[in-house]
Amino acid sequence: MEVRQGFRSLFQKYLLVLFMAVATPLAINAVIEAWFGYRDQRARLDQLLGVQATSAAAEIHDFIYGITNDLGWLVQLPWNDEPDERRRTDALRLFRQAPAIVTLTLLDHRSLERLYISRIGLNRIDSRTDRSFDPAVIGARAARTWFGDVTYNRGSEPHLTIAIFGNRPSVGTVIAEVNLKLIWDVISAIKVGKTGFAFVLDRPGRLIAHPDISLVLRGAEEATSRPFQAIRDAIGSAGSTTGRDINGRDVAAAAAPVAGPDWTVVVQQPLSEAFGPIYSALKRTAAILAIGTVIAGLLAYALAHRMTEPIRRLEEGTERIRAGFFDHRITIETGDELQRLANSFNRMAADLSLAQAHQERIARLRRFLAPQVADLVDRTGDDSVLEGRRTEVVVVFCDLRGFTSFSAGVAPEDVMTVLSEYYEALGRIITQFAATLISFTGDGLMVLVNAPVPVEEPALRAVELAVEMQRSVQELIAGWRSRGYRVGFGVGLASGSATVGRIGYESRFDYTAIGSVVNLAARLCASAADREILMDAEVAEGVGGRRSLTGLGNRQIKGYDEAVPVFGISFDTP
């Protein structure tokens, strides 16, 4: 459990790393792009507003210039002392042409008023009032074209006085009063973007022109003009600014001067509109970033899944193997190291499976074969040696004499102690002689020599086996006798042809031999007295002269019609 503490899955790690690897550069790129985009747009906007301010100023200038140009026609001809009807006609014609002009005053070369015409008041002809000390006249004499300060007629309509001095003194001076309300036609036609507009301030900062005429008509009031002045002052020499307008909207504004009357034209555009391209670019970037992040997430998920899924399968595989399912196989088709690992895993599982099968077989073989025989059978790799066949074998039987009466007389623990000592001794000898243990029942034992694996000199080996058995058991018997147990041990051998092979069902298999030789060996064992080893003629023949055998004559054996020749062998008793 402690191992699980602080355990972070590989999937999470991969997911995080892969996601960051894609999303981080994307985010950095988006931020950089947005920043530079904003700066570029901002610069472009300032430039654009500046151009629009200049163009608006040019239009206002054209309005004024148009009037001064018209006025110029009235100061072309020299004056004389006679009344001048033609000038009156010209002046009235100009009135019709320039609706902004409210009054016109013509002065002769001595600055005497010769003609005054008005749209409202009565005209004056040849009043000859001396106007030489009029500031307009003084100004016009100095600068040829003179612009007065803007005045507000009855506190409402802005008026401007323009005076023009002719190109030579004899042509006199013209003074015109211009109603600036008519700039409205010009100013209302100027559009900055969709909802932006322009307005005009005079030198002290009073509103002269604005698309909303009602503001202009209150332009003389400080309260009306102050917000507009604030914008103009904020722009200053920077060329453009952003701020709040009179309605509290955020605006971008730029200014340009109007040459001549020394006014300022300000163009303003709501920030929401001016920054529209910036906002849409930012939105676009944000959208791309969002989509990119989603894609990065999906990509990271897919990749992390692809990398960790094989690992998960490998983990699952090991668990299955651990649970003993050796036939479990892992399928990974990634075409990389992980696939190699899976293949190696599968090979390991196959090997484990083989090894287990081998183990099981060995265990099975060892039940009735001597270990070395079992290994031999195993090494040959097939169980064909265990197949049923007919072969020459030597069958050895042995059992204890008087065991039944003994076992009835003593405690079961003592019986079992005797038996375990007995089988321990015999088992060791069977293994030593590479004989095949067929079965044991109670105190009796059947051993096969030359099957399933053939050996050299089977008869001799069987006889030596029997001798060794007798010697060992007799040693034990000596011990038992000292404890008061009265048992003996006899062995019988027979050689001949028998059917050998595996018999049994499912996993319960035994190796056995069937034939008269088995019966003979069993009968010989039964007829053998304690300390006696009886064998048939065939065994004796097999031993030849290599061991001293004793002919015991013919004996009547149960199941055989004729008496059977029997041989014995003596052995050294300890």
Add this chain to the structure above:
Amino acid sequence: MRPMPIGESMTSAELNAVTCGRKFGRIGRRDVLALLAGAAAWTSPSHAQRLAIPVIGYLCPESPGLFASRLKAFHEGLGEIGFFEGRNVAIDYQWADGQYKRLPALAADLVARNVDVIVAPGGAPVALAAKAATASKTIVFEMGGDPVQLGVVDSLPRPGANITGVSSLSVEVSPKRLEMMHELLPTAAKLAVAANPTSPTVNSQLEKLRSAAEILGVGLEVLMASTENEFEAVFAAVTKEAAGGLVFTSDPYFAFRSGQLAALAQRYGVPAITQSRDFPISGGLMSYGGDFVQSHRRAGIYAGRVLKGERPSDLPVQLVTKVELIINLKAAKSLGLEFSPSLVSGADEVME
């Protein structure tokens, strides 16, 4: 859906229905109104929406026929702000049909009907009647005189709490008319002036005309007329008094009867000048006055802006800068007169 309080804005159709039912008495009408409004509000949302559109009370001194050109200009101005009668604004018309004495009663009636804004076009009497009727309801006037001098507003840039409007310069330019008549008839020792004694501006106009006559060195014969029946007597007096020409003071009553005056001028062979362009168009000699198309259009714009929620105190009184001179050469010819070149060149319109 907004439940409508009793007596709030209604469509003109319903108002007409109410007008018809006036004879049933005030209390009865209100009850009917409340029932109507309640039923409309409950039955269908579209009705409720229509009830919510603003209503303009249009106080008119004349009859619809005489006022058609002014009304058209007014509608143009409203349209500029985005209001169109029958679509998003209703207009409740009150016609005085030339009986200016009825104006105060009609104005009071409009106030009682709780219209959103009262438009008082066509002269100082209308504006004064509307102003007298209410101190809270917004009034947009259109007139020829000086609204400050007449006491209609406090000042041009800050007109007052509930009233603003447009003034043409017609009244201001009365002396100019005398000057032009003098220029046309430089030899005439005496010129006649027609004035309406009921006009609020009559005294100031006559005063200005007298001082102008003094400057011009011409005698004045002042003739009074306040009804159509007196017009003929005026023209007869011009001939009888041997005055050279007839100058009409600025007065809406005269202005709206330009056709009648033109016919009389032709019949009596009297050179005359009035404020309205309708006069030379109908065969009169000439006119000099403010452009009524402009002034009525601007009144429409102001009415629209008020409906949009602007306070009248923030809307300065607008003066119509354009003063137009219209001359009729045919009329001059039939009178055996000739316009001086300066008059012709100064004319905004010359009718051949």
